[in-house]
Amino acid sequence: MRSRHRWFLLSSLFSAVLAALLFIPGLSGGFVLDDEPNIVANYAIHMETLDPIGLLVAAFSHQPGGVTRILPTASFALDYWRGGGLDPAVFKATNIAIHALTTFVLAWLFRTLLLATAIPAARARLAAPALALAWAMHPLQVSSVLYVVQRMQTMATLFLVLALLAYLKARLAQVEGRKSRNPWLLVMGFWLLAIGCKEDAILLPAYTLALELTVLRFRAASPALAGALRRGYQLIAAIGAAIFLLVVVPHYWQWNAYPSRDFSSIERLLTQGRALTMYLWEILLPLPRHMPFYYDWLQPSRGLLDPWTTLPALLLLFGLLASAWRLRTRRPLFALGVMLFFAGHFVTSNVLNLELAFEHRNHFPLIGIVLAAGDLLSLAARRLQLRPVPGIAVVTLLLVLLGGATWNRATSWSSPLVLARTSTELAPHSARAWNLLGRIYFEMGGAYVPGNHYLDEAIEASAKGAESAPYATSNLTNLIILKSLQGSATRTDWDRYLARLQQVVMGHENQLALRTLMNNFSHGVALDEDRVLEAIDIIARRGKLHPSEFATIGYFMLDKTRQPDRAYPYFARSVQNSAQGDRRQVEMIANLRKKGRMEWAAKLEAMARKQHESVDPGKK
Numbered sequence: 239m240r241s242r243h244r245w246f247l248l249s250s251l252f253s254a255v256l257a258a259l260l261f262i263p264g265l266s267g268g269f270v271l272d273d274e275p276n277i278v279a280n281y282a283i284h285m286e287t288l289d290p291i292g293l294l295v296a297a298f299s300h301q302p303g304g305v306t307r308i309l310p311t312a313s314f315a316l317d318y319w320r321g322g323g324l325d326p327a328v329f330k331a332t333n334i335a336i337h338a339l340t341t342f343v344l345a346w347l348f349r350t351l352l353l354a355t356a357i358p359a360a361r362a363r364l365a366a367p368a369l370a371l372a373w374a375m376h377p378l379q380v381s382s383v384l385y386v387v388q389r390m391q392t393m394a395t396l397f398l399v400l401a402l403l404a405y406l407k408a409r410l411a412q413v414e415g416r417k418s419r420n421p422w423l424l425v426m427g428f429w430l431l432a433i434g435c436k437e438d439a440i441l442l443p444a445y446t447l448a449l450e451l452t453v454l455r456f457r458a459a460s461p462a463l464a465g466a467l468r469r470g471y472q473l474i475a476a477i478g479a480a481i482f483l484l485v486v487v488p489h490y491w492q493w494n495a496y497p498s499r500d501f502s503s504i505e506r507l508l509t510q511g512r513a514l515t516m517y518l519w520e521i522l523l524p525l526p527r528h529m530p531f532y533y534d535w536l537q538p539s540r541g542l543l544d545p546w547t548t549l550p551a552l553l554l555l556f557g558l559l560a561s562a563w564r565l566r567t568r569r570p571l572f573a574l575g576v577m578l579f580f581a582g583h584f585v586t587s588n589v590l591n592l593e594l595a596f597e598h599r600n601h602f603p604l605i606g607i608v609l610a611a612g613d614l615l616s617l618a619a620r621r622l623q624l625r626p627v628p629g630i631a632v633v634t635l636l637l638v639l640l641g642g643a644t645w646n647r648a649t650s651w652s653s654p655l656v657l658a659r660t661s662t663e664l665a666p667h668s669a670r671a672w673n674l675l676g677r678i679y680f681e682m683g684g685a686y687v688p689g690n691h692y693l694d695e696a697i698e699a700s701a702k703g704a705e706s707a708p709y710a711t712s713n714l715t716n717l718i719i720l721k722s723l724q725g726s727a728t729r730t731d732w733d734r735y736l737a738r739l740q741q742v743v744m745g746h747e748n749q750l751a752l753r754t755l756m757n758n759f760s761h762g763v764a765l766d767e768d769r770v771l772e773a774i775d776i777i778a779r780r781g782k783l784h785p786s787e788f789a790t791i792g793y794f795m796l797d798k799t800r801q802p803d804r805a806y807p808y809f810a811r812s813v814q815n816s817a818q819g820d821r822r823q824v825e826m827i828a829n830l831r832k833k834g835r836m837e838w839a840a841k842l843e844a845m846a847r848k849q850h851e852s853v854d855p856g857k858k
Contacts, residue, residue, distance in 0.1 A: 242363065249367040250345040256450035257374030258338040260644045264384040264651035265327045265334075271670070272387045275302040276314070278324060283315040309434045310390040326637025329386040337383045339376060340396040344605065345370035347403045349709070351609070351851050354410060354453050365612065368633055373608045377524050380602045381531050382598040384651045394439045395602045397432035401425050406454075415459030418798050427647035445477070447471055453572040458736040487589055496591040497782060500709075500743035501538035503589045508539035510587040513595045517583075521600065521607045524640060526647040530665035531657075533595040534747075535707070555580075569617070575610025579603040635841055652798040654678050662702075669710030669747075676716050686723070686761070696720055704738075714738050715751040719758050722765050734770045739773055744781040752787070756794045767799055778808070786814035789826050806838055 240461065266456060269278055282299030285292045296315035297308045311465030313332060321328030349366035373379075381390045401424075408421035431441035450456050458464040491503045501509065507795065513536070520528045530843060539548040561577035582603030586592055619629050650660040655678050663673035676699035690696075697720045703713030714735050721727040742748050755773055758766045774791055777783075783791075789812040795805035807827065816823045830839040 242245070242359075242537050243437070244830070245351065246345075246363045250342050250370070253292070253345055253367040253371040253374065254338040254342040256339045256641075257371060258334050260375060260641055261330075261334045261337070261383050261648050263645060264648040265330050266381065266652040266653060267330070267384060267657060268326050268654040269324070269329075270385060270654070270657070270674070272302070272807055273385070276311075276387045276508045277318075277329070278498065280314075283311060283318055284324075285315040285319045288316075289317050290670060306437050307390045309431065310393050310436075312395070314386075326386065328385055329389075332385060333383050333392060336389065336392050336396055337599055339371050340392065340399060341374040341401050343403065344373060348609070349404070349820065350403060350406050350410070351453060351571065351574075354406065356689055362698065363517065364630070365616075368637065369612050371624070371637055372612070372640060373604055374718060375637060375639070375644050376521070376604060376608075376645040377526050377642040378520055378529060378597055378600055378604060379652060380644060380647045381686035382531070382601045384648065385598065388598040390436045391598045391601045394432045394435035395605075398436060398442060398445070398602060400433060401428035401442055402445060402449070404428060406449065409449075409454050409458075412458045412463060413454070439453045439579060441584060443474055444581040444584060445578060447475065448581055449690075452574040452577065453568045455567075471572045490589045490591060492591075495743070496751075499591065500745065501594075505538045505540060506589065507587075508542065508548050508552075509536070509584075509594050511555055512536075512539060512545075513553040514555055514580075514583060514587060515547075516595065517600050517603075518607070518652065520597075521604060522611070524643055526643055526650070527664060529597060529647065530661060530668065530671075531597065532661050532668035532671045533593070533597075534670050534710070535665055535667035536594050537709075538594065548737055552834070568612060571613040572593055572610045575606040575608070578606030578609070580606075582606065598756070614857055663701075667706050669703055669707035669712050672699055672706065673710075673712045673716065676700040676703065676713065676720070680720065681844075686763075691722075693720060693724055708738070709742055711738055711742055711748045711751040712754075715754050719754070720764055722763055725764070727766070732766060736769070736772060736776065739776045739780070744777065749777060749781045749783070752781070752783075752791070756790070756798075760794065760798050767801070771795070771799065771801065771804060778811075783815075785816040785820070788815065789822070792826075796835075809838065809842060810845065813842050814849070816846075818849070 280299060282300075283296045293312055293315055299311060299314035301307045301311060314329070317332050318324065345367045348369045349362050352362035352365055356364070356371070382392055404421045404424035408418040408425065410757055411418035411421065429439065429442050432442065434525075450467070456464055456467045456471070458467060472543045493504075494505075495502055495503055537545075539545065542552075558576055559580060562573040566573035582605075583599065584597075586599045615633075619632075649656075651657050654674070658671065658675035658678050661668065662675055664672050665724045676696045679692040679696035679699055680690070683690035683696070697717065700713045700717040700720055703710075704717050707713060718727055718731060718735050721731060739751070752774060755765065755770050759767070759770050774794075778788070778791060788808045792805040792808035792812065795808065796802045809830070812826065813823055827839045827842050827846070830842070
């Protein structure tokens, strides 16, 4: 018994180490996308010396993506200290270590699940590490592991797997009539740690419900306990449904487009049918060319047949769910896997104002598909009467193919340039991919230095991005700036750019053109001033700007242009859109006085006072 236990321990460790090695080619890569606000520009995590106060400050610093992500944020600070600065390899190495640890724990969860469904112990010892390795070696994991900020997701998965393992142990003890107090404490502890990594870890009860519906069947040695379990889950499900329908849906629902998006709630839900089907395609046919990393090109569904793939995708998903429900007693592992996949996507594929698709959202749900696919392969092997040796050979071949695909994809993350080139090939309509490629070429040539040797390449990439992604302003903005640096910007270029600003949905990313134009003009790029101001007017009119952004435009026009009188309307809009008693409003008016704009300051002060009186007419 002890030797078998030791063998499984070693095989689980081997799976973890092997999984980690496959991501080594990506260690030399850089930071991307949301790494910038969460790590590179988040000075709170730039911890020079190791001290408890500094670590606490870092852990509870501003988190652009959420409010509970304390543990990953603290770990970013530790990586900064450990690496002596922003060394991407140090951060990525920590991510790889977390992935390896999750692989090790997942092997034990799979083994416990297999034994709970009466799989012979010898088969469970072989199958569990193989299933864990299939999850860990899947090429879809590359962006979760090597995209540093997704540590929030991968750490949450680690603690969720630990919580599920503790839950399963505790429930199996109840089934056998043994005491199980300590595992329940572990369940709660790991769940809290998971929530401290990412908010969607709140879904643990949905995962345990899936376990009860399939593997555990609400069984217990005590009939009274079994009944209490059923009633307890019924109550939890009812409360959860009530909160979702009466609180979450009314709060987030948008009949028209979400702020900064070009889709409504209905359109988002319709699109998620295509997104989930796309994820299944990427998981079940795991070729790197199916995984572009960037998904900003994915257009929303406007109806059941717009595009036509919307309805078939939804029917496929409903059919899969129905088959899982029907087979939950005959094939509990398949049913559990399908339920875990859908439960894992419940938050991100719902009514929240989130982007339509991201690969890292599959980090936990992939566990479910690996389990379901493994169960179907086992069924096929029995139907074909496949003997153990050929069966092991087939599984080994599949794992080798998965590992090769993952190594290949990890290699594309070996440098920012390689990732950008690969992304434009796999996602030719992604504005983000082309924007990244153009920016990298620009920086390779020394950025704003005279005679930038890569300026032509940066211009070419921006031009292709502007043509391939007509829904975005980023590449066309870059093209105007780069051609202005080169001295080749034409009236036609500006006309095209201003027309694009009039046509696109003025969401957050497209509004970034405002900051890009003002920053480059302020730093001496020879942009056409009249056209820059015209572009700013369009963005301010069509976008949804914060009062501070109106003030920033005002300061820009006042201090940096030859047309300072155009600044006043923006200061006025800042006051009109500010909350009562906003300190920044008072500071803005004081700054205008210092700049000698006494008349403007007086008018804005009167405007603010009038707004205050209209809000509270009793205070005059």
